[in-house]
Amino acid sequence: MTTFPSASVFFQVLINGVLLGCMYGVAAIGLSLIFGTMRIIFLAQGAVMILAAYCIYWMATLSPINPFFGFLLILPVFLGLGWIMYKGLFQKVAKAGANPSLLLAFGLMVLLEHVMSLIWSPTTRSVITSTSTSSLTLGSINISVTRLIVAAVALMATALVFLFLKKTMLGKAVRAASEDMSAAALLGISPTYVSAVTFAIGIALAGVAGVAACITYPFDPFFGFLFSLKALIAVAFGGLGSVGGPLVGGVMLGVLESMSAYTFSAGWADAVAYAAFLLILILRPEGMLGRRSIEKV
Amino acid sequence: MLQEPLKRKTHLSIALALVFFFVIYPLLVDAEASYLVFLFYTAFMYVTLSQGWNIAAGYAGQVSLGQHAFFGIGCYVTAITWRAGTAGYLDPLAMLMSGAGAAVVAIVVGLPLLAKLRGDYFALGTLGLGEILRVAALNGGSFTEGAAGISIPSDVYQSIKPYYFIALLISVLTMLSLWFIAHSRIGLALVAIREDETAASANGIPILRYKILAFTLGAFVTGLCGSLNAYFVFHIDTTGAFNLNWVIMPILMVILGGVGTFVGPVLGVFSLIAAFELIRLLTPQLHPIFSGAFIILVTLFLPDGIMSYLTGHKNRLLHKLSPFKWLALNK
Numbered sequence: 033m034t035t036f037p038s039a040s041v042f043f044q045v046l047i048n049g050v051l052l053g054c055m056y057g058v059a060a061i062g063l064s065l066i067f068g069t070m071r072i073i074f075l076a077q078g079a080v081m082i083l084a085a086y087c088i089y090w091m092a093t094l095s096p097i098n099p100f101f102g103f104l105l106i107l108p109v110f111l112g113l114g115w116i117m118y119k120g121l122f123q124k125v126a127k128a129g130a131n132p133s134l135l136l137a138f139g140l141m142v143l144l145e146h147v148m149s150l151i152w153s154p155t156t157r158s159v160i161t162s163t164s165t166s167s168l169t170l171g172s173i174n175i176s177v178t179r180l181i182v183a184a185v186a187l188m189a190t191a192l193v194f195l196f197l198k199k200t201m202l203g204k205a206v207r208a209a210s211e212d213m214s215a216a217a218l219l220g221i222s223p224t225y226v227s228a229v230t231f232a233i234g235i236a237l238a239g240v241a242g243v244a245a246c247i248t249y250p251f252d253p254f255f256g257f258l259f260s261l262k263a264l265i266a267v268a269f270g271g272l273g274s275v276g277g278p279l280v281g282g283v284m285l286g287v288l289e290s291m292s293a294y295t296f297s298a299g300w301a302d303a304v305a306y307a308a309f310l311l312i313l314i315l316r317p318e319g320m321l322g323r324r325s326i327e328k329v
Numbered sequence: 330m331l332q333e334p335l336k337r338k339t340h341l342s343i344a345l346a347l348v349f350f351f352v353i354y355p356l357l358v359d360a361e362a363s364y365l366v367f368l369f370y371t372a373f374m375y376v377t378l379s380q381g382w383n384i385a386a387g388y389a390g391q392v393s394l395g396q397h398a399f400f401g402i403g404c405y406v407t408a409i410t411w412r413a414g415t416a417g418y419l420d421p422l423a424m425l426m427s428g429a430g431a432a433v434v435a436i437v438v439g440l441p442l443l444a445k446l447r448g449d450y451f452a453l454g455t456l457g458l459g460e461i462l463r464v465a466a467l468n469g470g471s472f473t474e475g476a477a478g479i480s481i482p483s484d485v486y487q488s489i490k491p492y493y494f495i496a497l498l499i500s501v502l503t504m505l506s507l508w509f510i511a512h513s514r515i516g517l518a519l520v521a522i523r524e525d526e527t528a529a530s531a532n533g534i535p536i537l538r539y540k541i542l543a544f545t546l547g548a549f550v551t552g553l554c555g556s557l558n559a560y561f562v563f564h565i566d567t568t569g570a571f572n573l574n575w576v577i578m579p580i581l582m583v584i585l586g587g588v589g590t591f592v593g594p595v596l597g598v599f600s601l602i603a604a605f606e607l608i609r610l611l612t613p614q615l616h617p618i619f620s621g622a623f624i625i626l627v628t629l630f631l632p633d634g635i636m637s638y639l640t641g642h643k644n645r646l647l648h649k650l651s652p653f654k655w656l657a658l659n660k
Contacts, residue, residue, distance in 0.1 A: 125632060128632035132632040135584055135624060136625060138624065142621035143624075150618065261456075268453060
């Protein structure tokens with residue numbers, strides 16, 4: 033166990049954790065939205081992220097376009113992809129219950145992983161950006177510019193989803209549907225339409241998180257499952273089904289990971305995260321920020 | 330649940346005939362060279378794993394995503410006891426200890442998880458359990474030998490036959506105990522918990538005790554499989570022992586066959602293995618892609634499993650084909 037030698041090291045580790053956590057947070061919001069309306073644990077979230085990462089990798093190697101523009105490109109493409117995925121796959125299966133949906137997500141994950149390893153080969157890739165090596169210095173703390181931009185984009189994506197849910201009629205319908213699907217249907221909200229919209233947004237957020245991941249980390253086709261797990265943990269920290277919670281949950285997870293990687297070792301950081309995840313599930317299943325609800329019988 | 334005595338007799342004789350076939354098959358062919366013997370061995374293993382998941386998830390409604398934790402514990406208990414010299418090759422005591430180790434962890438972890446968590450939260454909690462154990466084994470130092478894993482000298486291997494028969498025995502015993510549980514008060518209590526936990530508890534069923542029982546039994550047989558696997562692969566590391574395939578494949582097989590049915594998972598195991606092998610033969614390069622596509626197709630077109638087509642009220646396939654009417658199974 034290592035203790036922090038000075039306050040600046042502590043803040044350095046803290047900031048690294050927060051920047052890492054923003055990325056988990058965006059993926060987690062997508063997962064949480066999908067879970068909120070459809071009660072599906074979308075295991076393929078990480079594979080969708082890596083798919084976005086490969087799209088950016090292709091764009092960056094074949095054209096001179098700056099990878100940062102990838103965010104603008106991925107957003108509409110993945111919105112459409114999510115819509116097609118829901119209409120083509122999940123709409124029918126969602127009626128059959130949670131088990132088949134979970135399995136369908138798993139099948140999709142396996143399919144995506146292997147299609148990606150066929151197209152782009154299983155070798156580890158990375159995307160180099162103009163800011164890959166530059167960093168800001170605040171006092172004695174170094175902040176990677178790439179990670180700072182990634183965190184800013186993550187916050188913007190969250191703000192957009194938040195505004196959509198709070199300020200638009202459709203967003204209100206999504207919130208109503210995640211609160212009580214049958215009551216929402218009684219009020220004239222179409223469950224399939226709302227689910228399709230939510231699913232599309234969830235996939236688009238996975239795309240954004242994928243762009244963020246590929247400009248900060250090297251990746252391979254099978255890297256995504258780890259992100260699915262991390263996003264799940266972030267969702268559990270923040271509370272299943274809520275909106276702002278998963279981002280905070282993601283940041284908490286990021287900080288917890290970088291703190292325990294520093295004090296114990298990188299190998300134990302994951303175990304600490306999972307243990308915290310189990311503890312929170314047992315002690316506060318509604319998440320750290322969630323409201324306690326009384327189960328309806 | 331109630332079956333006509335005649336039909337029950339037919340089913341019993343089919344089951345006995347199948348077991349008899351599986352017992353004599355490796356004796357008739359050259360077992361070491363036969364790929365089919367190896368496939369049957371794999372199938373028996375998956376029958377046990379599938380029913381181990383099915384008893385908690387299918388009957389009691391407690392969907393676990395952490396079966397690979399129990400499988401991994403089984404692997405490591407066997408490997409560590411062998412390294413220490415306390416267990417021999419294919420030692421029944423070591424196998425029982427592996428199962429018991431998994432069962433103990435199931436009780437210790439199951440108590441808080443099953444008491445506190447329902448539905449998806451329980452599934453997430455068990456998924457976390459598997460990952461914690463994987464990371465713990467990875468960082469276990471000289472005890473688990475980290476990423477390199479524990480190697481068992483493989484020169485003791487003589488024949489696949491003992492593996493085949495042990496796997497067959499475990500799967501038959503698992504099926505038998507599941508049959509007796511499903512046809513007893515316990516089975517009724519488990520189904521009552523699955524259908525409505527609150528109503529079950531209001532009717533005086535000690536729900537936590539029964540959930541723990543189902544979860545622990547599933548963990549025990551999964552641990553046994555892990556132990557046998559350790560003896561078969563001779564090298565135990567974290568990626569092999571705590572592989573998510575050990576949880577996902579059985580779930581896929583049970584859903585393909587029919588969740589919460591007795592015969593369904595067995596049908597699921599054999600049809601999935603047959604389908605995957607066929608794909609592997611036809612397109613060796615593309616087989617993982619087709620496997621993923623196959624999972625998607627199954628969930629799209631057979632979400633309730635093969636059993637629903639055999640016994641369901643909508644599609645009584647076997648009832649329509651009158652020559653096969655006698656085969657139609659009751660749930």
